[in-house]
Each structure stands twice: as C-alpha cells, then as structure tokens.
Amino acid sequence: MRTQAFEHHEGAGSRPDRVVDSTRETAGRGRRGIPHAWWFAGCARPGLRVGALLVAATVGLGTVRAAKIPVPNGSFESPATEFVDIRLDSWQKTPKPDWFDESGGQLWDQLTGLYLNLPVGDPGRIENCDGNQAVWIFAVPQAGFFQDYESTDWSSTSPLHAFDVRYEAGKSYQLTVGVLGGGGNMQAGASLLVELYYRDGSSNQVSVAASTFVYAPPPVPGAKRFVDVTVEVPTVPAGAPWAGQHIGIRLLSTIDPSLAGGFWDVDNVRLEAVGEPVLLAPGFFDGKFGFTLQSAPGAKFEILAASDASLPLSNWTSLATLTSATGSIAFKDESPTVDRRFYRARQVE
Numbered sequence: 578m579r580t581q582a583f584e585h586h587e588g589a590g591s592r593p594d595r596v597v598d599s600t601r602e603t604a605g606r607g608r609r610g611i612p613h614a615w616w617f618a619g620c621a622r623p624g625l626r627v628g629a630l631l632v633a634a635t636v637g638l639g640t641v642r643a644a645k646i647p648v649p650n651g652s653f654e655s656p657a658t659e660f661v662d663i664r665l666d667s668w669q670k671t672p673k674p675d676w677f678d679e680s681g682g683q684l685w686d687q688l689t690g691l692y693l694n695l696p697v698g699d700p701g702r703i704e705n706c707d708g709n710q711a712v713w714i715f716a717v718p719q720a721g722f723f724q725d726y727e728s729t730d731w732s733s734t735s736p737l738h739a740f741d742v743r744y745e746a747g748k749s750y751q752l753t754v755g756v757l758g759g760g761g762n763m764q765a766g767a768s769l770l771v772e773l774y775y776r777d778g779s780s781n782q783v784s785v786a787a788s789t790f791v792y793a794p795p796p797v798p799g800a801k802r803f804v805d806v807t808v809e810v811p812t813v814p815a816g817a818p819w820a821g822q823h824i825g826i827r828l829l830s831t832i833d834p835s836l837a838g839g840f841w842d843v844d845n846v847r848l849e850a851v852g853e854p855v856l857l858a859p860g861f862f863d864g865k866f867g868f869t870l871q872s873a874p875g876a877k878f879e880i881l882a883a884s885d886a887s888l889p890l891s892n893w894t895s896l897a898t899l900t901s902a903t904g905s906i907a908f909k910d911e912s913p914t915v916d917r918r919f920y921r922a923r924q925v926e
C-alpha cells in the first residue's frame with residue numbers, strides 16, 4: 578500500500594517546480610521523524626490513499642517574493658564623486674596581468690572606476706542610472722572587479738569581510754546587473770562576464786553561474802539606458818561544493834584582444850535569494866491530515882486542495898492562507914476526511 582507520495586508538478590508560475598521527494602513506502606514500517614499518530618492512522622485505515630503533496634511554487638525569481646541581499650556598494654555610489662574616481666569602495670579590482678604594458682601612460686588601475694552621471698538634458702546621461710553614479714570597465718581583456726568575503730578594496734590590503742553571505746542549501750539565487758555597451762566606439766562582439774562564484778579550499782574563484790553579455794550596436798542610436806543582465810543559480814543542493822560557501826560576484830571583461838577598445842558602463846548590482854517552499858512531515862494529527870510548510874521567512878501561502886491533481890488551478894479549493902513568519906508553519910486540514918485529496922501550497926506574497 579502506498580500511503581503517501583510526493584510528486585513533481587508543473588506549477589502555474591513563471592518557473593517549474595522542483596521534485597519535492599520521491600515516493601515512499603508502506604505505512605506501518607516505522608520511519609524516524611514521522612509522528613506516531615500518522616502511522617496509527619495509516620494502519621487503521623487500510624486502503625486509504627492520502628494522495629500526493631504538491632508544491633506549486635508560483636513564485637518566480639525576480640519577483641517581489643525574493644529576498645534582497647544587500648551588496649556593499651552595489652550601486653557604486655561610494656565614494657561620492659563630482660566627476661570621476663578610480664577608487665571603488667568595497668570592490669577589489671582584478672590584478673594587472675603581466676602582458677598589460679603601463680609604459681604608455683595608461684595604468685591598469687584606470688581601466689575601472691566610478692563616475693557621476695550626467696545632468697538631465699545632456700545626451701550622454703544614462704536615463705535609468707540607479708542613484709547618481711555608475712562605473713566603467715574598459716573593454717580590455719581581464720579588466721574588472723569582484724567582491725566576496727575575502728576581497729579587499731583600494732583602502733585596505735586585508736580582507737574586508739563586509740560581504741558576508743553564503744550559498745544556502747535549498748535556496749536559489751539571482752544576480753542582476755545593469756550593463757550598457759558601446760562606450761568609446763566599442764566594437765560589436767565585445768563581451769562582459771557577469772558571474773557568481775565561490776572560493777575553493779585554495780582560494781581560487783570557482784564559477785557557480787555566469788552570463789556573458791555581448792555588445793551589438795543598436796540599429797538606431799537612442800537614449801542611453803542600462804540593460805539588466807541576470808545570472809541564476811538554481812536551488813543549491815546540500816551536497817554542492819558551494820553550499821555553505823561565501824558568495825562572490827565578479828564583473829570581468831572577457832573581450833577577444835582583437836576587439837579591444839571602448840568601455841562598458843555598469844550599475845546597480847542586485848542579489849536576491851528565493852527559499853524553495855517544501856511540504857514536510859505529512860501525517861494525521863487528531864484525525865486530521867496535516868503537514869509542515871517550510872519556506873523563506875515571511876512568505877505568505879495559499880493552501881489549495883483538489884480530488885484530482887490534474888485539475889487546473891482555478892478548480893482547486895482554497896483551504897487557508899498562511900503567513901510563515903519563521904519559515905516553518907504547520908497546517909492541518911479541518912475539513913471532513915475524504916478518501917483522496919491532493920494539496921498544494923501556492924506562494925502569494
């Protein structure tokens with residue numbers, strides 16, 4: 578007798594659900610961590626199918642349901658400048674490669690820096706600049722900067738330990754960066770890497786996920802606007818090498834040397850985490866079926882039920898709306914017991 582099953586289900590939201598768990602075995606065999614009442618109920622009701630628990634994560638990355646993670650100086654507003662400044666607070670510049678020759682007067686340190694956006698009415702103004710300032714990155718191979726727990730900036734030679742955020746198992750992440758190409762007669766095909774990484778045991782920066790933005794001149798020159806480039810890290814498995822490691826963000830010119838020239842404008846580095854909602858510990862409690870909903874703290878869910886899991890969402894019955902203040906909240910179905918019922922938790926806020 579299969580008494581409980583967790584199934585995979587395609588959600589109605591902007592991304593597919595995850596497999597929550599595989600089918601489990603017969604009740605009455607005793608499983609650690611399952612309330613005794615559940616096993617008693619299961620044995621006492623031979624033939625009862627408790628159906629399936631589904632997680633319909635209608636939450637999508639980048640929606641308001643994601644938790645924002647502050648990135649120190651993510652908008653490049655510091656230090657404040659009235660024109661330009663090659664000092665970047667909180668970000669460590671990539672080291673000068675041996676092949677870069679500073680004898681011509683251009684220093685590696687000058688390939689990145691921040692600037693004050695131009696005033697309203699100036700054709701060079703970037704319309705959707707976040708705050709007052711943004712940065713430039715010259716389209717030279719390996720020019721760029723990064724930030725993690727161990728990184729430094731111009732003001733320090735020792736790690737700042739300011740960006741103290743780790744990849745947490747069960748969560749997914751999205752990095753978003755505003756990028757504008759074309760500065761200084763940049764050539765088509767110039768590329769910029771936007772990356773999330775972690776440091777391995779030897780302190781090497783190991784990529785977890787990355788996007789490469791390739792410049793293509795607009796067919797019709799228009800107002801200057803940043804375009805959001807996103808990098809998504811899928812739900813972190815507990816056994817992933819980056820689970821529990823500090824998050825690192827890197828912006829790097831990956832241009833082919835033959836295309837070198839011009840510069841990128843970059844602004845508004847944003848990082849968000851989404852806690853994967855899961856339904857746990859199903860069982861009968863005082864004769865009523867219930868389970869625990871685990872999610873990101875503060876998330877609000879609607880609990881829905883149906884006799885047929887294939888029914889469209891609009892045909893499911895709403896049982897309750899729960900706000901999970903701590904990230905873990907119990908639910909018990911108080912409605913009359915039925916032979917078979919499917920449940921899903923839909924995040925609504």
Ligand SMILES: [Ca+2]
Pocket residue numbers: 652653654706707708709710711844845
């Ligand atoms: Ca800014």
